[in-house]
Amino acid sequence: MTSSRLSNQNRVTLRRTIITLLFLVAALVIVVGAASLLGSERLPVSNSLCALTTLGARQCGLTSDHFDILFQIRLPRILLAAAVGGSLATAGAGYQALLRNPLAEPYLLGVSNGAAVGTMLALLFFGSLEWSRPLMAFAGALVATFAVYRLARGRVGATPERLILAGVIVTTFLSSIIVFVTTMMDATRIRSFTFWLLGDLSGANTGLLPVPIAVAVVGAIILTLNARSLNLLMLGERDAFDLGVEVSRVRVTIFLIASLLVGSSVAASGSVGYVGLVVPHLTRLSVGSDNRISIPSATLGGALFVIVADTIARTVIAPRELPVGAITALIGAPLFIYLLKRV
Amino acid sequence: MFLNSSRFIKSLSLLLITLFSVAACTRSSAVLNNPSTNTRRITDDAGREVFLPAKVDRVISLAPNLTEIVFAVGAGSSLAGDTTYCDYPVQAKNIEKVGDTQHPNLERIIALKPQVVLVSTASQLEVFTEQLRSHNIAVFVTDPHDLEGVFRSIEQVGQILGYVEQATAVVSSLRARAMAVDNALKQSPRIRTFYQLSAEPLYTAGHDSFVTDLLKRAGADSVTANVPGAWPKYSAEAALAARPDAIILPTGGSMGEGNGTVAKALASSPAAKTGRVYKINDDHLVRPGPRAVDGLEEMARVLHPEVFK
Numbered sequence: 001m002t003s004s005r006l007s008n009q010n011r012v013t014l015r016r017t018i019i020t021l022l023f024l025v026a027a028l029v030i031v032v033g034a035a036s037l038l039g040s041e042r043l044p045v046s047n048s049l050c051a052l053t054t055l056g057a058r059q060c061g062l063t064s065d066h067f068d069i070l071f072q073i074r075l076p077r078i079l080l081a082a083a084v085g086g087s088l089a090t091a092g093a094g095y096q097a098l099l100r101n102p103l104a105e106p107y108l109l110g111v112s113n114g115a116a117v118g119t120m121l122a123l124l125f126f127g128s129l130e131w132s133r134p135l136m137a138f139a140g141a142l143v144a145t146f147a148v149y150r151l152a153r154g155r156v157g158a159t160p161e162r163l164i165l166a167g168v169i170v171t172t173f174l175s176s177i178i179v180f181v182t183t184m185m186d187a188t189r190i191r192s193f194t195f196w197l198l199g200d201l202s203g204a205n206t207g208l209l210p211v212p213i214a215v216a217v218v219g220a221i222i223l224t225l226n227a228r229s230l231n232l233l234m235l236g237e238r239d240a241f242d243l244g245v246e247v248s249r250v251r252v253t254i255f256l257i258a259s260l261l262v263g264s265s266v267a268a269s270g271s272v273g274y275v276g277l278v279v280p281h282l283t284r285l286s287v288g289s290d291n292r293i294s295i296p297s298a299t300l301g302g303a304l305f306v307i308v309a310d311t312i313a314r315t316v317i318a319p320r321e322l323p324v325g326a327i328t329a330l331i332g333a334p335l336f337i338y339l340l341k342r343v
Numbered sequence: 344m345f346l347n348s349s350r351f352i353k354s355l356s357l358l359l360i361t362l363f364s365v366a367a368c369t370r371s372s373a374v375l376n377n378p379s380t381n382t383r384r385i386t387d388d389a390g391r392e393v394f395l396p397a398k399v400d401r402v403i404s405l406a407p408n409l410t411e412i413v414f415a416v417g418a419g420s421s422l423a424g425d426t427t428y429c430d431y432p433v434q435a436k437n438i439e440k441v442g443d444t445q446h447p448n449l450e451r452i453i454a455l456k457p458q459v460v461l462v463s464t465a466s467q468l469e470v471f472t473e474q475l476r477s478h479n480i481a482v483f484v485t486d487p488h489d490l491e492g493v494f495r496s497i498e499q500v501g502q503i504l505g506y507v508e509q510a511t512a513v514v515s516s517l518r519a520r521a522m523a524v525d526n527a528l529k530q531s532p533r534i535r536t537f538y539q540l541s542a543e544p545l546y547t548a549g550h551d552s553f554v555t556d557l558l559k560r561a562g563a564d565s566v567t568a569n570v571p572g573a574w575p576k577y578s579a580e581a582a583l584a585a586r587p588d589a590i591i592l593p594t595g596g597s598m599g600e601g602n603g604t605v606a607k608a609l610a611s612s613p614a615a616k617t618g619r620v621y622k623i624n625d626d627h628l629v630r631p632g633p634r635a636v637d638g639l640e641e642m643a644r645v646l647h648p649e650v651f652k
Contacts, residue, residue: 040578069580319581
């Protein structure tokens with residue numbers, strides 16, 4: 001009786017998950033298509049759509065310049081935006097579920113800054129090795145995550161306030177390291193760094209593009225597979241343990257995967273703020289707090305959010321550009337204030 | 344407890360009295376010096392009226408181009424301090440350093456007792472102009488947007504330091520070289536050129552940059568000449584769509600070998616395909632000083648090899 005009701009519920013959840021995700025995937029396809037048609041250069045719409053639907057197999061009457069703009073510049077950048085947005089939102093959703101804290105977010109927790117310090121050190125010491133950047137960023141994110149977690153855990157456990165306070169401490173500490181390192185650098189490097197620190201997707205056209213995409217997909221899948229444990233963890237660690245959740249294994253998994261997600265996106269694009277905060281909240285508001293739906297929805301929603309933000313960043317003062325982080329913060333900061341008032 | 348707090352109040356008032364008397368001293372000395380000696384008046388590039396003493400023989404330069412100008416007009420002996428970026432001419436390296444252009448050390452500037460501080464842009468000016476003024480140190484801002492603006496900077500520095508004739512001579516020889524390039528290129532077609540200040544992120548020279556004027560004089564048609572700002576971050580697709588026939592890479596000077604390759608997005612541009620990518624010593628192109636004319640000649644030579652054999 002009980003088991004049949006449960007499986008029935010599961011079936012309902014499964015159907016809802018599939019419908020929700022199909023809807024979001026359709027929205028993503030439409031937004032990617034629209035973003036590919038928008039930019040400082042005007043591309044002929046029907047020819048571009050033709051080329052996009054054949055995935056670049058045919059030129060469809062596009063000039064070679066337009067073809068290059070579409071497939072060498074715009075599409076890689078949109079894919080990177082999707083990967084970065086998906087990664088950050090997934091990581092945010094993971095942190096929020098695991099830490100039972102609605103304000104947990106890679107940027108506010110200092111994890112983004114940890115990854116940024118890692119990337120800078122990689123650039124300073126192994127400048128020519130492109131691979132060192134995501135690896136060092138991952139290491140930096142991991143160190144920052146554990147530092148915040150340790151600092152936040154008092155005798156009464158990690159309260160939301162303690163966690164955010166710990167995040168602020170770690171963030172400012174790492175910021176001072178970043179300032180110190182940039183002061184040591186020459187003037188041309190400082191310029192690119194300040195832009196990169198604000199979050200910038202214009203470096204999408206590199207051989208490393210598959211890395212953040214693969215990390216985003218794999219990370220989202222692993223976190224979704226842990227969604228049931230995360231649901232039970234919402235009841236509290238002790239209750240979850242009694243219900244058979246291997247709490248410490250889940251915690252290590254989430255921390256590792258979230259750090260990997262943040263590390264790969266920061267190495268590729270700098271610190272794009274507020275995505276990990278705003279998107280999981282919006283998806284929870286619309287699809288509910290069952291992590292089996294809300295985590296993959298956050299992944300797709302994050303991709304949508306950053307694609308839209310970056311399209312604004314590269315068109316609003318075209319042919320000049322803004323850092324995408326400025327746009328996400330412009331949208332995210334007011335929303336953060338709104339959420340703070342609700343907590 | 345009570346005793347402690349009273350001691351605290353005592354020491355606090357002592358501290359305050361000391362501070363006030365120090366402040367009063369500096370204030371009174373400033374008042375004594377200021378109006379009688381600072382008789383000359385000169386307008387800088389920020390549109391400010393700068394008051395100077397009749398004779399200026401101690402100056403600090405906060406930018407490498409200004410250091411080069413001071414030496415070029417023969418006033419190197421007046422230079423009391425410069426920045427860690429100032430490496431040309433070689434004598435500039437031995438001048439007392441006051442930090443770099445972004446982070447000058449105010450205390451050291453004041454300790455060196457200059458009469459004037461030369462600044463290259465208006466950035467961070469608000470912060471220290473007031474403090475320097477209270478020490479009777481004038482701040483002179485230069486912000487040239489074209490080669491004539493660079494010449495004006497040279498003449499102004501000459502005027503400030505009392506080397507007017509030398510400055511005039513420097514400017515007229517530089518102007519003659521620029522005119523020679525102008526004359527040589529009269530019949531030449533203009534070459535569509537993209538100036539890549541840095542590849543990632545992609546920065547270029549915009550409307551307000553003196554480099555845009557240098558490019559024009561070098562027979563180039565800069566594809567970003569009308570983009571607002573001096574050094575805008577530029578859309579890669581706009582750069583590719585502009586189909587530049589030549590790309591200039593400022594690199595290889597004191598900033599090192601960075602920016603030595605064309606941005607990946609521009610790999611299929613006509614310039615990259617035909618190999619018309621030219622590295623120019625960035626010290627000649629990012630410093631609006633006397634060597635800007637070297638940069639002009641170098642660009643003209645690579646863009647129009649048929650004219651300059």
